Amino acid sequence: MAMQREQRVRNFHQAKWDEPCIFELGTEGERGQLLPEVEPDIEAVVGDVFASLPEVLQRKTRAKLPEMAEMQVLRHYLRMSQATLGADLNVDIGQGTCTMKYSPKVNERIVRNHKLMETHPLQDESTVQGTLEAVYGLDEILQEISGMNKFTFQPGGGSQAILTIASLMKAYHEANGEGDQRDEIITTIFSHPSNAAAPKVKGYKVVTLYYDEHGVPDFEALKNAVSERTAGIFITNPEDTGIYNDKIKEFTRVVHEVGGLCAYDQANLNGIMGITRAKEADFDMCFFNLHKTFSAPHGCGGPACGALGVTDVLKPFLPVPLVEKTGSAYTLNYDMPLSIGKIRGFIGVTPVIVKAYAWARSLGAEGLVEAAKVAVLNNNYLLKHIREIPGASAPLSDVKYRIEQVRYSWIDLCEETGVSTHDISLRMADYGFHLWSSHHPFIVPEPFTIEPTESYSKVELDEYLAGLRQVVKECRETPEVVKTAPHNSVIHRVDESVLDDPSKWAITWRLFKKKQGFEL
Numbered sequence: 001m002a003m004q005r006e007q008r009v010r011n012f013h014q015a016k017w018d019e020p021c022i023f024e025l026g027t028e029g030e031r032g033q034l035l036p037e038v039e040p041d042i043e044a045v046v047g048d049v050f051a052s053l054p055e056v057l058q059r060k061t062r063a064k065l066p067e068m069a070e071m072q073v074l075r076h077y078l079r080m081s082q083a084t085l086g087a088d089l090n091v092d093i094g095q096g097t098c099t100m101k102y103s104p105k106v107n108e109r110i111v112r113n114h115k116l117m118e119t120h121p122l123q124d125e126s127t128v129q130g131t132l133e134a135v136y137g138l139d140e141i142l143q144e145i146s147g148m149n150k151f152t153f154q155p156g157g158g159s160q161a162i163l164t165i166a167s168l169m170k171a172y173h174e175a176n177g178e179g180d181q182r183d184e185i186i187t188t189i190f191s192h193p194s195n196a197a198a199p200k201v202k203g204y205k206v207v208t209l210y211y212d213e214h215g216v217p218d219f220e221a222l223k224n225a226v227s228e229r230t231a232g233i234f235i236t237n238p239e240d241t242g243i244y245n246d247k248i249k250e251f252t253r254v255v256h257e258v259g260g261l262c263a264y265d266q267a268n269l270n271g272i273m274g275i276t277r278a279k280e281a282d283f284d285m286c287f288f289n290l291h292k293t294f295s296a297p298h299g300c301g302g303p304a305c306g307a308l309g310v311t312d313v314l315k316p317f318l319p320v321p322l323v324e325k326t327g328s329a330y331t332l333n334y335d336m337p338l339s340i341g342k343i344r345g346f347i348g349v350t351p352v353i354v355k356a357y358a359w360a361r362s363l364g365a366e367g368l369v370e371a372a373k374v375a376v377l378n379n380n381y382l383l384k385h386i387r388e389i390p391g392a393s394a395p396l397s398d399v400k401y402r403i404e405q406v407r408y409s410w411i412d413l414c415e416e417t418g419v420s421t422h423d424i425s426l427r428m429a430d431y432g433f434h435l436w437s438s439h440h441p442f443i444v445p446e447p448f449t450i451e452p453t454e455s456y457s458k459v460e461l462d463e464y465l466a467g468l469r470q471v472v473k474e475c476r477e478t479p480e481v482v483k484t485a486p487h488n489s490v491i492h493r494v495d496e497s498v499l500d501d502p503s504k505w506a507i508t509w510r511l512f513k514k515k516q517g518f519e520l
Contacts, residue, residue, distance in 0.1 A: 007462040009470045012432035013488045015082035022076055023509045026066035032073055064510075083490040085434050087297075091460045093382075094425075094434040096405050096449025097192070097240045099270050099292035107295070107358045111351035121346040125331055131350060132330035135323045138307075138357040145368070146266075146286050147279020148309030153290075153348030154319045158267040159194040160343060161287035161306025162234065164319065165263045166202040167340045168285065168310065169232045171317045172261065175338060182231035182260070188217040190239035190407075193439050195265055204231060215397030216245040226254055232261035232284075238271065240439060240449060242379065242402030252282040261285070261314075267306075269293040270453060271376050271404025274369035278309075285310040294356035303349040305356070319343045374454035375404050378461060382406075382452055385465050389472055391416060395444055405451035407444050414446045419475040419482050421446045426493065427474065427485035431467045 038046075050058065068076075086092060092100050111117070119128055139151045155161035166185070173182045185199035188209045196206045207225045212218040217235070233255045238244045245251070252262040264278045264286035270293045278286035290296045291304040298304065310318060320339045321332035332347070363371060380401050386392050391413025394406050410421050421437050425448070428435040438447040452461060474482050484493060498504040506512035 007459075007466045009431045009467050010463070012430065014085075014429075014432070014490055015079070016490055017079040017083065019076065019079045019083070021509055022066050022068075023064075024066075025072065025076060026068040028067055030067045030069050030072075032068060032070035085429065085432065087455070090432045090434065091456060091464050092434050093452040093456055093461070093464055094428070094436050094448075094450055096407070096436050096438065096451045097268055098298065098436075099268060099289070099404075099451060099453055100298070101270075101292075101295055101453040102455040103295045103297040103355070104359065104362070107355040110358055111354050116351065116354065119350075125329075129330055131354070132323050132332075134354050134357045135347060135350070136325055136330055138353055138360065139323065141357070141360050142288065142307055142309055144365075145269075145274060145277065146288075146309050147277040148286060149312045150315045150318065150322065151307050151309040152318045152322065152343075153305055153307050153353050154343040154346075155287070155306035155308055156344050156349065157291070157302070157304035158192065158265075158287065158289045158306045159198060161289075161308045162192075162194045162198040162263075162265065163201060164306075164308055164340070164343050165234065165285055165287070166199045166204065167343075168314055168317050169199075169261050169263070170202055170204075171338065171340050172314060173231055175317075178259070182229060184227070184229045185231055186222065186225050186233040186235075186255070186260075188235055188239065189443060190217075190241050191234060191236040192240070192265055192267060195234035195236065199231075199234065211396060215241055215243045215399075216247070217251070219247055219250065222251060223254055226258045226260065228258060230255060230258050230260040232263055234263045234265060236265040236268070237281075238268075238403040238405075240268075240405065241396055241407045242271075242405045243397050243399060244272075244403050248281050256282065267292060268404060268451070270451070271372055271379070273372040274365065275372055279311075285314055290352050290356040295359040296352040296355040303352050305349050305352040307356075321347060323347060371454045372404075375452070376401075378452040378454065378456060379404055379406065379450075381458070381461055382450060382465070386450075386468065389469060391472055391475070392468075404453075405449060407438055407447055407449045409444050410446040410448060413472060413475055417475045417479050419479050421448050423482050423485065424448070424471055424475070426489075427471045427482045428467055429486045430488040431470065433464060433467045435468075 087100050087102055116131060119131060125132065135153060142151050143149065155164050170179060173179045183205055184207055185204040186207045186209065187195040190211065196208060200206055209217045209221050209225065233251065235251065237248050255262050261284045262282065264283040266278065266286045267289040269288050273293060285308065287306045287308040288294065289304065290307055291298050316336060316338040317340055319342050320336050321334045324331050324333045360368065383394060383402060383406050386408060387394055391410060393409050393412060395409050410424060414420055425435040425437060436449050438444065438449045471482060486492060506515055
């Protein structure tokens, strides 16, 4: 019998390099690769490429890029890679709502095959049949999982999928002559914030439902909110609280009765994958985040894919092109007169689609269900033990179990010690863990949200719990250590007030230097 390892916090210290921004590195004249001169015969055929560019696209001066040898570039980015926390380095279960699961490296190898990497989106369909087959195959898998009739993979993430849903709703109602009449969207306070933001972008008025005494959206409030002005509802279930709304079919019925459409935000499908389906809850459309549930990694914010599925009624409005199968060949269908057009270029981020397809195929139907069951098991194991930590609570509902995540609260600990969720999150980084707060607004006071997924073993969950217990102990015994954290991380505490001051924002190095008063 294997000996149980003592659960304790690791002696963690993150790699710390005094590494400047890459624009501050390099020496004039250094090169990583020396490109050969264009041969005369090639130049005679191709001509002057730059002269063919429109004048507005031609630079007047050379780009001010760092000039570095290959070894220096490699060293710089390896150092940067050590200055982060992530699922491949840490027990990274704290990124609630984002399903930070392990992504098999074999799938990375698959998409780096030159047969996929070197294709161009404008190639003739006959030359990319394998890629189109994978896209079509994932479409079929997601249809089975959701009960929808067709998927598009154009949206570049969950928020863009929600924007696509809002566009589809508008197009559908306009086609039925009710576009001006139906100008309201209903959503809920614990659905993802994009469920309110995206319809607002499309010009809709947004009605937000709050929760009842059980922690789920108030059904009576929904009945009062619907009218002939209702275009549809955008709802997540379970919401980011992990509480499952077992009246969800009643919600869709009420919206349908007034002529509205029902959209299911399933960015976090992880706890109900293969167990419940959007179709049986009478939804008209749903979307999945392939970079969450389907194990295509987030990749530092991208690439991503919000796979959006619809029923036959809405299929004519989907973005073009759709991947179809004609006989034994796969084709791109642009012949869709009612289509909303394009959400982004081409058919989506193909490597993300192929990774998700490989992951789903490798698990099979039984494996997908098993992944959901283990995710729920892991979540409820953490729920039981976090509830036992003095100062922690799981508000909103007294249900014994939750689905794939929980929005917890440190409010009791904060009132006792003066240490906030933000302080605790930064101190957890000193032990190599990530603890996330929650989406704004902070309806739950001093919140933290944890979604363990199916990737982690009991030993790893216990290690994370040991980290939480250690930091809570410090909150009571040495609170200043927590309030001044992190200490073992790449950087220590910084002034985050600039995040609320747009005049100080700088999204590029050049803009930063300009705002600092440096001459460019």
